[in-house]
Amino acid sequence: MSQHHQYDVLVIGSGAAGLSLALNLPESLRIAVLSKGELANGSTYWAQGGVAAVLDESDTTQSHVEDTLVAGGGLCREEAVRFTVENSREAIQWLIDQGVPFTREDGSELFHLTREGGHSHRRIIHAADATGAAIFNTLLERARQHTNIELLEQHVAVDLIGRRRLGESGKRCLGAYVLNRNSGEVDTFAARFVVLATGGAAKVYLYTSNSDGACGDGIAMAWRAGCRVGNLEFNQFHPTCLYHPQAKNFLITEAVRGEGGLLKLPNGERFMPRFDERGELAPRDIVARAIDHEMKRLGIDCVYLDISHKPADFIKSHFPTVYERCLGFGIDITRQPIPVVPAAHYTCGGVLTDQHGRTDMPGLYAIGETSFTGLHGANRLASNSLLECFVYARSAAADILAQLEQIAMPSNLPAWDASQVTDSDEDVIIAHNWDELRRFMWDYVGIVRTNKRLQRAQHRVRLLQSEIDEFYSNYRVSRDLIELRNLALVAELMIESALRRKESRGLHYTLDYPGQLQRAEDTILQPGTYYG
Missing domain, CATH: 3.50.50.60 (FAD/NAD(P)-binding domain)
Structure with a gap:
C-alpha cells in the first residue's frame, strides 16, 4: 500500500x-x-580529476574567471562565473572541514594542485585520482x-x-x-x-x-x-574514455594530460599540435573533435594517450586508480599507451x-x-x-x-492513482526503445552535427515519444519506464535546442553553420511555447 x-x-x-x-x-x-x-x-x-578553485598565491580570481569565459565560448554568464569562483576557496574549506582527504605535497601541509586542459594555473585540488x-x-x-x-x-x-x-x-x-x-x-x-x-x-x-x-x-x-x-x-564529450570491450564507462582523467600525457595515432605520431597551439591541454571540445576527426580520417577505432615517458613511481603515485584499472585489462600505463575514445560526459x-x-x-x-x-x-x-x-x-x-x-507544510496531497493501469508483459518494448534512442542520438546529435541529421533525430524521437506515452498511460511505472520517458523528453529538448543554434560554438559543431555568430545568445526553451 x-x-x-x-x-x-x-x-x-x-x-x-x-x-x-x-x-x-x-x-x-x-x-x-x-x-x-x-x-x-x-x-x-566516479569523478577522478578534482575541484577547480583559487587556492595558490600565484593564482587569482580574475585568472580563473578568464579561463572559464574562454572555455565557455563567449556564452558564460559572467556574474555566475564570478559568483562561483569568488566562493571557491570557502567551498573548498568547507570540504576540508568535513574531513575530505585531499592529497598534500610530499612532506608538506600544502595541498597538491594539478593542472587540467583550459586552465592557466595549477588550481585543481584532488584526492589522488x-x-x-x-x-x-x-x-x-x-x-x-x-x-x-x-x-x-x-x-x-x-x-x-x-x-x-x-x-x-x-x-x-x-x-x-x-x-x-x-x-x-x-x-x-x-x-x-x-x-x-x-x-x-x-x-x-x-x-x-x-x-x-x-x-x-x-x-x-x-x-x-x-x-x-x-x-x-551543449553536451560535453570527454576526450579520453578507456577503449576496451569490458571497460564500459571508465574515463581517463584529464589530469593525465595535465601531467604530460600525449595523444598519439597508432603509428606513435602526435596530432593535437595540428589542431590547437595548446596541444593536449586545449579545452575538451577541441580535443574531442580532433580525436573524432582523426578516427574518421584514418578509419581507426581509437587513439592513444601516452604517459609512459614519465617515471613509473610518478605514474603509480599520481594515478593509482587509472594504473590499477588499466592493468586489470592488461595495459601497463608505465610502459604502454592507453587506448582512448571520446564519450558523452557532461550536460x-x-x-x-x-x-x-x-x-x-x-x-x-x-x-x-x-x-x-x-x-x-x-x-x-x-x-x-x-x-x-x-x-x-x-x-x-x-x-x-x-x-x-x-512556508507551511503542504497538506491534503492526493495519493498516486494506479487504478487504471496494469502490469506490463511487454517490457521488451522499453529495452528496444532505449537502445534505439541512444543509437540515433549518438549518430545524429553527437560531436559533429548537420541539419539533416538533427531533423532525422527529431522525427525519430517524436515517434518514440508517442509509443512511450501510450505505454506510460497503460502500465504500472518501473524505474526503466520512468527513465526512458525522461530520457526521450530530454533528447527532444536537446535536438530542438541544436536546431535553433545557427552557428558552431563550443560543444555544438555543425557542418551547415561552421562559423560563429558575432552575438552570443543562450538557447532558452519555454514550456507551452515550444512543447505542449
Whole structure:
C-alpha cells in the first residue's frame, strides 16, 4: 500500500550537490535524500580529476574567471562565473572541514594542485585520482551522523506535485510522487521545499562515461512542471574514455594530460599540435573533435594517450586508480599507451536557475549538473562542475533557511492513482526503445552535427515519444519506464535546442553553420511555447 511522507526539505539525488545541501541545513529540519539505486551510483563517486578553485598565491580570481569565459565560448554568464569562483576557496574549506582527504605535497601541509586542459594555473585540488569517491564517502559519512537526514535508496522520483496539478491557483512545488522500488508502490512525498540534484543526461548517448542513472530526470520533471530549460545543445564529450570491450564507462582523467600525457595515432605520431597551439591541454571540445576527426580520417577505432615517458613511481603515485584499472585489462600505463575514445560526459545546459538555485517554480530548486546557472556557457572548463555543486548547494541552503518561517507544510496531497493501469508483459518494448534512442542520438546529435541529421533525430524521437506515452498511460511505472520517458523528453529538448543554434560554438559543431555568430545568445526553451 502506498505511503504518505512529510519532510521540510525533499532532496532528489544523493551526489555531491544533494548531500552538500542537506549538510548545510540546520539539524532541526527533517530532510529526505532520495537515490534511484544505491547511494554511490551517481556521477560524483566516479569523478577522478578534482575541484577547480583559487587556492595558490600565484593564482587569482580574475585568472580563473578568464579561463572559464574562454572555455565557455563567449556564452558564460559572467556574474555566475564570478559568483562561483569568488566562493571557491570557502567551498573548498568547507570540504576540508568535513574531513575530505585531499592529497598534500610530499612532506608538506600544502595541498597538491594539478593542472587540467583550459586552465592557466595549477588550481585543481584532488584526492589522488579518486576525488569523487573521497568527497562522496566523506559527505555520506557526515550525513549518516545527522539523525534529521534520511537517506532513502531505491526511491525513483516520478513527477513533481504543484498547485496547478491539484487544480489550485498559483504556482508552487508541494512535493513529488516517488516509486519505492522496495514495495513497488508510488508514495507521496510532501515537502516545504524540493531540490532537484539529479545530475545530467549523458545516458542519452550510446557511449558515455556516466553511470546508468544519468537520464536527465530532474530536467524532464522540471520541464513538465512548467520550468524553462537552457542550452541543452551543449553536451560535453570527454576526450579520453578507456577503449576496451569490458571497460564500459571508465574515463581517463584529464589530469593525465595535465601531467604530460600525449595523444598519439597508432603509428606513435602526435596530432593535437595540428589542431590547437595548446596541444593536449586545449579545452575538451577541441580535443574531442580532433580525436573524432582523426578516427574518421584514418578509419581507426581509437587513439592513444601516452604517459609512459614519465617515471613509473610518478605514474603509480599520481594515478593509482587509472594504473590499477588499466592493468586489470592488461595495459601497463608505465610502459604502454592507453587506448582512448571520446564519450558523452557532461550536460552543460539544464533547468534555468538564479544565483540561489531557484527555478521558475517557487519552492523548487535545481543544483549541480541538472541546473543551468550560466557558469559553463558553450563548454565546461575542467573541474568546474564539482565546484558548482558545492557553491550553489550552499547558496540554495541559505536561501531555504531564509524562507523557513514563511512556508507551511503542504497538506491534503492526493495519493498516486494506479487504478487504471496494469502490469506490463511487454517490457521488451522499453529495452528496444532505449537502445534505439541512444543509437540515433549518438549518430545524429553527437560531436559533429548537420541539419539533416538533427531533423532525422527529431522525427525519430517524436515517434518514440508517442509509443512511450501510450505505454506510460497503460502500465504500472518501473524505474526503466520512468527513465526512458525522461530520457526521450530530454533528447527532444536537446535536438530542438541544436536546431535553433545557427552557428558552431563550443560543444555544438555543425557542418551547415561552421562559423560563429558575432552575438552570443543562450538557447532558452519555454514550456507551452515550444512543447505542449
